Amino acid sequence: AQKVTQAQTEISVVEKEDVTLDCVYETRDTTYYLFWYKQPPSGELVFLIRRNSFDEQNEISGRYSWNFQKSTSSFNFTITASQVVDSAVYFCALRTFTNAGKSTFGDGTTLTVKP
Amino acid sequence: EAQVTQNPRYLITVTGKKLTVTCSQNMNHEYMSWYRQDPGLGLRQIYYSMNVEVTDKGDVPEGYKVSRKEKRNFPLILESPSPNQTSLYFCASRLSGGGDHEQYFGPGTRLTVT
Numbered sequence: 001a002q003k004v005t006q007a008q009t010e011i012s013v014v015e016k017e018d019v020t021l022d023c024v025y026e027t028r029d030t031t032y033y034l035f036w037y038k039q040p041p042s043g044e045l046v047f048l049i050r051r052n053s054f055d056e057q058n059e060i061s062g063r064y065s066w067n068f069q070k071s072t073s074s075f076n077f078t079i080t081a082s083q084v085v086d087s088a089v090y091f092c093a094l095r096t097f098t099n100a101g102k103s104t105f106g107d108g109t110t111l112t113v114k115p
Numbered sequence: 116e117a118q119v120t121q122n123p124r125y126l127i128t129v130t131g132k133k134l135t136v137t138c139s140q141n142m143n144h145e146y147m148s149w150y151r152q153d154p155g156l157g158l159r160q161i162y163y164s165m166n167v168e169v170t171d172k173g174d175v176p177e178g179y180k181v182s183r184k185e186k187r188n189f190p191l192i193l194e195s196p197s198p199n200q201t202s203l204y205f206c207a208s209r210l211s212g213g214g215d216h217e218q219y220f221g222p223g224t225r226l227t228v229t
Contacts, residue, residue: 009155033215045158045205045220052215091157100213101165102173103148107157 002027004094006106013082014114021077021109023092029053031097034068034075039089039108048090051075082113117142119221121206127227128196136191136224138206144219146212147189148173149181151202152223158205164189165212196228 003026013019025034036048049059051068059066063080079086092106119140128134140147148163150173160173164183178200180192189208193200203225207218 006157035217037220043203043223045207047217047219050215050217093158095215097213101146101148101163101171103160103218104174105150105158107155 002104004106008109010110012112023075025094029096033095035093037091087113121221138189140208144208147208150205201228
Protein backbone atom coordinates (compact mmCIF):
# COMPACT_ATOMS: atom_id res chain seq x y z
CA ALA A 1 0.00 0.00 0.00
CA GLN A 2 1.10 3.52 -0.61
CA LYS A 3 0.23 6.60 1.34
CA VAL A 4 0.96 10.31 1.36
CA THR A 5 0.51 12.42 4.47
CA GLN A 6 0.36 16.19 4.46
CA ALA A 7 -0.11 16.86 8.14
CA GLN A 8 -0.58 20.60 7.76
CA THR A 9 -4.17 21.19 6.73
CA GLU A 10 -3.91 24.98 6.66
CA ILE A 11 -1.05 27.42 6.98
CA SER A 12 -1.34 31.17 7.17
CA VAL A 13 1.65 33.48 6.80
CA VAL A 14 2.29 37.12 6.16
CA GLU A 15 3.84 38.16 2.88
CA LYS A 16 7.63 37.82 2.72
CA GLU A 17 7.71 35.09 5.33
CA ASP A 18 9.28 31.75 4.43
CA VAL A 19 7.01 28.73 4.67
CA THR A 20 7.61 24.98 4.44
CA LEU A 21 4.95 22.49 3.42
CA ASP A 22 5.55 18.98 4.68
CA CYS A 23 5.00 15.77 2.77
CA VAL A 24 5.66 12.30 4.18
CA TYR A 25 5.14 9.23 2.04
CA GLU A 26 4.96 5.49 2.53
CA THR A 27 5.76 2.81 0.01
CA ARG A 28 7.54 -0.53 -0.09
CA ASP A 29 8.75 0.05 -3.63
CA THR A 30 12.35 1.03 -4.12
CA THR A 31 11.55 2.90 -7.32
CA TYR A 32 8.96 5.61 -7.07
CA TYR A 33 8.16 9.14 -8.16
CA LEU A 34 7.07 12.13 -6.11
CA PHE A 35 5.25 15.20 -7.35
CA TRP A 36 3.98 18.54 -6.12
CA TYR A 37 0.96 20.23 -7.67
CA LYS A 38 -0.55 23.63 -7.00
CA GLN A 39 -4.26 24.45 -7.06
CA PRO A 40 -4.82 28.22 -6.97
CA PRO A 41 -8.22 29.68 -6.06
CA SER A 42 -9.21 29.49 -9.73
CA GLY A 43 -9.27 25.72 -9.34
CA GLU A 44 -6.92 24.32 -11.96
CA LEU A 45 -4.17 21.89 -11.00
CA VAL A 46 -0.67 22.87 -12.00
CA PHE A 47 2.40 20.66 -11.93
CA LEU A 48 5.34 22.08 -9.97
CA ILE A 49 8.03 19.42 -9.68
CA ARG A 50 8.82 15.71 -9.88
CA ARG A 51 11.48 13.65 -8.09
CA ASN A 52 12.63 10.08 -8.69
CA SER A 53 13.52 7.86 -5.77
CA PHE A 54 17.06 7.45 -7.04
CA ASP A 55 17.69 11.18 -7.26
CA GLU A 56 17.97 12.79 -3.84
CA GLN A 57 19.34 16.03 -5.15
CA ASN A 58 17.45 18.99 -3.81
CA GLU A 59 16.12 21.53 -6.24
CA ILE A 60 15.67 25.25 -6.26
CA SER A 61 13.55 27.15 -8.73
CA GLY A 62 13.35 30.82 -7.97
CA ARG A 63 11.61 31.23 -4.63
CA TYR A 64 10.67 27.55 -4.54
CA SER A 65 12.85 24.76 -3.21
CA TRP A 66 12.31 21.10 -2.51
CA ASN A 67 14.04 18.88 0.01
CA PHE A 68 13.87 15.16 -0.67
CA GLN A 69 15.09 12.87 2.12
CA LYS A 70 14.69 9.13 1.65
CA SER A 71 15.88 8.48 5.19
CA THR A 72 12.80 10.18 6.58
CA SER A 73 10.50 9.48 3.60
CA SER A 74 9.87 13.17 3.19
CA PHE A 75 9.62 15.53 0.24
CA ASN A 76 9.14 18.99 1.68
CA PHE A 77 8.44 22.18 -0.23
CA THR A 78 9.69 25.58 0.86
CA ILE A 79 8.56 28.94 -0.45
CA THR A 80 10.98 31.73 0.33
CA ALA A 81 9.70 35.29 0.69
CA SER A 82 6.11 34.24 0.13
CA GLN A 83 3.76 36.35 -1.95
CA VAL A 84 -0.01 36.69 -2.04
CA VAL A 85 -0.01 34.86 -5.39
CA ASP A 86 1.35 31.79 -3.60
CA SER A 87 -1.99 31.38 -1.86
CA ALA A 88 -3.28 28.01 -3.03
CA VAL A 89 -3.83 24.41 -2.09
CA TYR A 90 -0.69 22.36 -2.56
CA PHE A 91 -0.77 18.63 -3.14
CA CYS A 92 2.00 16.11 -2.80
CA ALA A 93 1.60 12.90 -4.83
CA LEU A 94 3.29 9.50 -5.09
CA ARG A 95 3.47 6.95 -7.86
CA THR A 96 5.43 3.70 -7.83
CA PHE A 97 7.21 1.85 -10.60
CA THR A 98 5.40 -1.43 -9.96
CA ASN A 99 1.97 0.17 -9.79
CA ALA A 100 2.46 2.92 -12.31
CA GLY A 101 -1.20 3.37 -13.10
CA LYS A 102 -2.10 4.53 -9.62
CA SER A 103 -1.35 7.93 -8.17
CA THR A 104 -1.83 8.65 -4.50
CA PHE A 105 -2.34 12.22 -3.41
CA GLY A 106 -2.09 13.75 0.02
CA ASP A 107 -5.06 15.64 1.39
CA GLY A 108 -3.46 18.95 0.49
CA THR A 109 -2.23 21.95 2.44
CA THR A 110 -4.08 25.23 2.06
CA LEU A 111 -1.62 28.09 2.15
CA THR A 112 -2.88 31.60 2.73
CA VAL A 113 -0.44 34.45 2.30
CA LYS A 114 -1.71 37.70 3.75
CA PRO A 115 -0.47 41.07 2.53
CA GLU B 116 -2.64 24.68 -27.43
CA ALA B 117 -1.91 21.46 -25.56
CA GLN B 118 -4.74 20.82 -23.18
CA VAL B 119 -7.18 18.50 -21.47
CA THR B 120 -10.80 19.52 -21.88
CA GLN B 121 -13.80 18.42 -19.87
CA ASN B 122 -17.50 18.91 -20.48
CA PRO B 123 -19.65 20.02 -18.90
CA ARG B 124 -17.88 22.25 -16.43
CA TYR B 125 -20.90 22.41 -14.14
CA LEU B 126 -23.77 19.97 -13.84
CA ILE B 127 -26.72 19.71 -11.49
CA THR B 128 -28.74 16.54 -11.82
CA VAL B 129 -31.11 14.31 -9.91
CA THR B 130 -30.56 10.95 -8.33
CA GLY B 131 -30.66 8.09 -10.79
CA LYS B 132 -30.42 10.07 -14.02
CA LYS B 133 -27.55 8.69 -16.08
CA LEU B 134 -24.88 11.17 -17.08
CA THR B 135 -21.57 11.28 -18.90
CA VAL B 136 -18.69 13.66 -18.35
CA THR B 137 -16.45 13.84 -21.37
CA CYS B 138 -12.69 14.22 -21.31
CA SER B 139 -10.45 14.82 -24.28
CA GLN B 140 -6.73 15.50 -24.67
CA ASN B 141 -4.84 16.70 -27.74
CA MET B 142 -1.33 15.71 -26.68
CA ASN B 143 -1.37 12.11 -27.97
CA HIS B 144 -0.95 10.87 -24.40
CA GLU B 145 -1.25 7.18 -23.74
CA TYR B 146 -2.37 7.46 -20.13
CA MET B 147 -5.55 9.05 -18.82
CA SER B 148 -7.22 9.07 -15.43
CA TRP B 149 -10.19 10.38 -13.49
CA TYR B 150 -10.12 11.81 -9.97
CA ARG B 151 -12.62 13.24 -7.60
CA GLN B 152 -11.81 16.00 -5.14
CA ASP B 153 -13.74 16.38 -1.92
CA PRO B 154 -13.01 18.82 0.92
CA GLY B 155 -10.29 17.49 3.19
CA LEU B 156 -9.81 14.33 1.15
CA GLY B 157 -7.43 15.47 -1.54
CA LEU B 158 -7.73 13.84 -4.95
CA ARG B 159 -8.86 10.26 -5.08
CA GLN B 160 -8.41 8.20 -8.20
CA ILE B 161 -11.53 6.69 -9.73
CA TYR B 162 -10.29 4.90 -12.86
CA TYR B 163 -7.30 5.05 -15.10
CA SER B 164 -6.35 3.89 -18.56
CA MET B 165 -2.83 2.93 -19.58
CA ASN B 166 -3.77 2.92 -23.25
CA VAL B 167 -6.64 2.39 -25.67
CA GLU B 168 -8.98 -0.41 -24.54
CA VAL B 169 -7.05 -0.80 -21.26
CA THR B 170 -8.77 0.50 -18.13
CA ASP B 171 -8.41 -0.31 -14.46
CA LYS B 172 -9.91 0.66 -11.14
CA GLY B 173 -8.46 3.31 -8.91
CA ASP B 174 -9.23 3.70 -5.23
CA VAL B 175 -12.90 4.74 -5.49
CA PRO B 176 -14.43 3.12 -8.59
CA GLU B 177 -17.85 2.22 -7.15
CA GLY B 178 -20.70 3.84 -9.04
CA TYR B 179 -18.58 4.85 -12.04
CA LYS B 180 -17.79 3.41 -15.45
CA VAL B 181 -15.26 4.41 -18.06
CA SER B 182 -14.29 3.45 -21.57
CA ARG B 183 -11.28 4.15 -23.76
CA LYS B 184 -12.18 3.49 -27.35
CA GLU B 185 -9.95 6.22 -28.73
CA LYS B 186 -6.66 7.53 -27.50
CA ARG B 187 -7.83 11.10 -27.03
CA ASN B 188 -11.12 10.45 -25.19
CA PHE B 189 -11.85 9.02 -21.78
CA PRO B 190 -15.47 9.60 -20.71
CA LEU B 191 -16.68 9.08 -17.16
CA ILE B 192 -20.13 7.54 -16.87
CA LEU B 193 -22.42 7.63 -13.86
CA GLU B 194 -25.20 5.20 -14.64
CA SER B 195 -27.28 5.99 -11.55
CA PRO B 196 -25.84 9.00 -9.76
CA SER B 197 -26.38 9.39 -6.04
CA PRO B 198 -25.89 12.42 -3.76
CA ASN B 199 -22.61 11.00 -2.42
CA GLN B 200 -21.18 11.45 -5.91
CA THR B 201 -21.53 15.21 -5.59
CA SER B 202 -17.96 16.31 -6.06
CA LEU B 203 -15.40 18.10 -8.20
CA TYR B 204 -14.09 15.80 -10.91
CA PHE B 205 -10.78 16.09 -12.72
CA CYS B 206 -9.58 14.28 -15.79
CA ALA B 207 -5.84 13.99 -16.32
CA SER B 208 -3.46 12.65 -18.92
CA ARG B 209 0.24 11.97 -19.17
CA LEU B 210 2.60 10.88 -21.87
CA SER B 211 2.72 7.21 -20.91
CA GLY B 212 1.74 4.85 -18.14
CA GLY B 213 5.28 4.29 -17.00
CA GLY B 214 8.05 6.62 -16.06
CA ASP B 215 7.99 9.81 -14.09
CA HIS B 216 5.89 11.93 -16.42
CA GLU B 217 3.74 14.56 -14.79
CA GLN B 218 0.01 14.67 -15.24
CA TYR B 219 -1.86 17.37 -17.11
CA PHE B 220 -5.26 18.12 -15.61
CA GLY B 221 -8.48 19.32 -17.14
CA PRO B 222 -10.29 22.35 -15.66
CA GLY B 223 -12.62 20.24 -13.54
CA THR B 224 -16.33 19.41 -13.58
CA ARG B 225 -18.41 20.37 -10.59
CA LEU B 226 -21.23 17.86 -10.22
CA THR B 227 -24.18 18.21 -7.87
CA VAL B 228 -26.59 15.32 -7.44
CA THR B 229 -29.83 16.14 -5.64
